[in-house]
Amino acid sequence: MAVYHRKEVLQKEISALKAAGKTIGLVPTMGALHQGHLSLVEEATRENDTVVVSIFVNPTQFDNKDDLKKYPRSLEADTGILYAVNPDVLVFAPDVEEIYDSAVTSDHFDFDGLEFRMEGKFREGHFDGVGTIVKRLFEIIRPDNAYFGEKDYQQLQIIKTLVGKYDIPVSVHGCPVKREANGLAMSSRNERLPAALRREAGFIFRTLQEARENFRTRTPESVKELVRERFGEHPEFRLEYVEIADAGTLETAAQKEKGKKYRAFVAVFAGEVRLIDNIALN
Template sequence: MKTYSTTASLRATLNAARRAGKTISFVPTMGNLHEGHLRLVRRARQLGDVVVVSIFVNPLQFGANEDLDSYPRTLAADKEKLFAEGVQCLFLPQVDEIYPEGMDLHSKVSVPDLSERHCGASRPGHFTGVTTIVNKLFNIVQPDSAVFGEKDFQQLSVIRKMVRDLCMPIDIVGVATARADDGLALSSRNGYLSDQHRRSAPVLHRVLQECREAIACGYDSYRELEQHAVLTLREAGFEPDYFAICDAGSLREVGPQTEEVVILVAAKLGSTRLIDNVTLNLNPSADWGMLATN
């Protein structure tokens, strides 16, 4: 595995690989890698001849009161894990490589509407930071495919729309959420949880599952389900940001044409903000035994 800190050096290597007829798959990360990230890397290895992983804690997607300075950075351990997974290229740029004139003067990419709901409503500017850095990384790496986790369902949806809207020739591949044995979605932020909060954290996924089961059984009073879920989370010690039952395509309210539902949640447990989701196919002709269980 070779490490690159500049766009020019990485591009030189990847251009040579392309001339040799090799395909390139890409996994953008912010480091502090866990099993969820490694599953993305393994999927990328199936998709491309050369796997590129980036580690960049992107300041543009953090709000003024968010955890940029305290975001966990574990570079030595990350490198060991990526080497063990057979990654060929690690892109490790500094902030001034990505934003040479500073963030305020840097061109930005935004996805309207889809990025303004749910997490976008409570974290203004967050998704513009995400789409700007992902767009820039895509231009640097020019991958054939890029792999993202489904844990952040809204982020994946926003990136897919950006790629469609801007006619990028990149296959965006989602990978099911990796979970601990008790159901908690793996996240770099789980390390912030106290022992007590870690014991409570699996309630988040349990409430999502209960909501999905109610809908699968025919209960369609979605606002009542959302209100009940919020109350249950508060009783378990969470501070819910939102709990929303949505059309999986538009992230808007479920309507007559909805075929797949996504149930999204974001909630604080102590000072740690957790997100999760599950999906459900509403198509009556679907094989119910094959319903998504992420």
């Protein structure tokens, strides 16, 4: 397995592959890989001749510097896991200076208002950081296809908007949420949860499932109130927000409209660890 730390070296390899007519699939990650990431790599492997996995903890998308410091970093373990899935994966693991040169700042983007909803309300500058790193990875790697998990559904919609606005020649693929046995959405942050809290955290997905069942007969606002009530019964999980939104525009759903698709979104603090999850409602 080839691990690249310098973009110029990786670009030379990718240019040779493209000259040979090979398709390139990109899976951007921040490392601490789990089965959710690996499912993206598997999908990319099925659909492309060569797969690039980027491993980079992007400082500009963290509004909480303590969260950045605590984010797990495990390149050796990550490459071992990747090798078992696809030994021919190309790993791009740059340092901060390689991506940002001397100025570790994010660019500013207009994502048609998507950046101000949900996560954007609670994490100032987050989506500018996401847009900056994803756009730079697209420019460095020039993939034909890129793969993102639907756990970060708002991020997925942001990236689709980025590609459209900047006319970037890449097809963006959203892949289903992978879950632990108890339903907890797989996340690198799960490793920071105490064992007992991690077992109990299946409550988050069960609540989303209950919201989906009730969405058939109840208004969006009453379903959100139900979710708030359920979290009120479990004080070890602090609900930061619950939202029911149009699946395409992410606009808050005041009422259900025929023919539209909706999703429910939550952000939750389990102890000190912030988790997000979402579910399709129809």
